[in-house]
């Protein structure tokens with residue numbers, strides 16, 4: 001019998017603080033969605049150059065069990081992230097909106113040893129060590145941080161013009177310094 005039909009599916013709360021303690025060892029699966037603003041994600045808030053209304057990330061998540069031959073069924077977690085934050089553009093040094101739309105798939109394990117059994121660099125088999133009080137909020141934040149570009153930039157041609165380069169023209173020659181007329185008078189009196 002398919003394990004998913006036997007186990008209850010629990011609706012996850014969209015409240016950010018409830019996401020800090022999720023029991024992934026209980027015999028149940030999860031489903032949920034919500035929105036996290038930049039202020040809910042302190043490490044991301046440190047990276048953000050500015051926060052504009054609407055900045056933040058929609059998340060969507062579900063877990064289920066998959067049969068694996070000769071072993072206990074594996075618990076799979078699918079996570080979707082979609083949203084925006086602002087970073088400094090490394091070309092023009094102005095605020096730049098970065099849009100993310102990411103999908104992740106994890107195999108949930110309960111020990112580091114189990115996680116080490118999975119080959120590295122295999123995105124389809126990425127293990128995630130979970131617990132009875134797993135901090136899902138931190139994991140969502142980790143995934144956003146891993147998804148932001150190393151060198152954020154506006155799309156080609158969308159940078160702010162730089163005043164120092166294209167602005168002030170410098171054709172006129174500097175005025176020749178003339179001797180102060182009062183100094184001329186002083187010198188005349190001396191003579």
Ligand SMILES: [Zn+2]
Pocket residue numbers: 089090091092093094096153154158159160
């Ligand atoms: Zn730019």
